[in-house]
Amino acid sequence: MAALQTRLRNLARRVSASAVSTRTVRMVNQRPIASFSFDDFPKSAATSGAAILERRGFRGSYYLSARFQGLTEDGIDYYDSDDVVRLADYGHEIGCHTASHVHAPDLGRARLESELESNAAFLREALGDVRMTTFAFPFGDIDLRTKLFMQDRFAACRTTSAGINRDIADLGALRALSIYSGTTDAERLRAVVRESATPRSWLIFYTHDVSATPSPFGCTPELLQAAVDAVAEAGFDVFPVRNALGPIRFRT
Numbered sequence: 001m002a003a004l005q006t007r008l009r010n011l012a013r014r015v016s017a018s019a020v021s022t023r024t025v026r027m028v029n030q031r032p033i034a035s036f037s038f039d040d041f042p043k044s045a046a047t048s049g050a051a052i053l054e055r056r057g058f059r060g061s062y063y064l065s066a067r068f069q070g071l072t073e074d075g076i077d078y079y080d081s082d083d084v085v086r087l088a089d090y091g092h093e094i095g096c097h098t099a100s101h102v103h104a105p106d107l108g109r110a111r112l113e114s115e116l117e118s119n120a121a122f123l124r125e126a127l128g129d130v131r132m133t134t135f136a137f138p139f140g141d142i143d144l145r146t147k148l149f150m151q152d153r154f155a156a157c158r159t160t161s162a163g164i165n166r167d168i169a170d171l172g173a174l175r176a177l178s179i180y181s182g183t184t185d186a187e188r189l190r191a192v193v194r195e196s197a198t199p200r201s202w203l204i205f206y207t208h209d210v211s212a213t214p215s216p217f218g219c220t221p222e223l224l225q226a227a228v229d230a231v232a233e234a235g236f237d238v239f240p241v242r243n244a245l246g247p248i249r250f251r252t
């Protein structure tokens, strides 16, 4: 019962947060844009996932929580500091996902501030003076208060609310689509890509591990490859989330 109440409360929060668009921009990009993001992030996302993007000349967004560094949890190996350095050197984005992967709506302001500051300090330790400019909500947990809090501190925030950003993008709560092998397949992803291959469209994908035997929150290399091939063949520009913020707002 408690679990059901928690689920209903989280659902209500998400609905209320996405119903109030408070940081909207009118998109102007003539070519559709796609972004690929990896949350937490497992080592396989930094190796197999990055390789699939890089073979096409694309770069991704990696949403980092300090807590996962060097960890093996539930059979998944997570990134180490060498992975972070290599990804950044190759032009991938390292974004913020809170230091301890928290349920943000449950925390007060001071704790949220310290979550962001310690995650930033962790990245400075690994990379020097590099700022994380975009954010992804851990667990997709968002309410209006945390949306306002995060959108004041980051250039853009990505949710797990399913959808395509079209015509108007809410930079405080960008919509995204999962690439999970357990819940989608190449045909469905190709259909989504076809449907969003229009001007003023931004399709953001997210996943976790990229493995032949993926977790429920990950995908096979073949499925990621299918999504990457689909956007490439449909003429999308592919940018990390931070790099898409210019093209959606300003004509080039």
Ligand SMILES: [Zn+2]
Pocket: 039, 040, 097, 101, 137, 138, 139
């Ligand atoms: Zn996460």
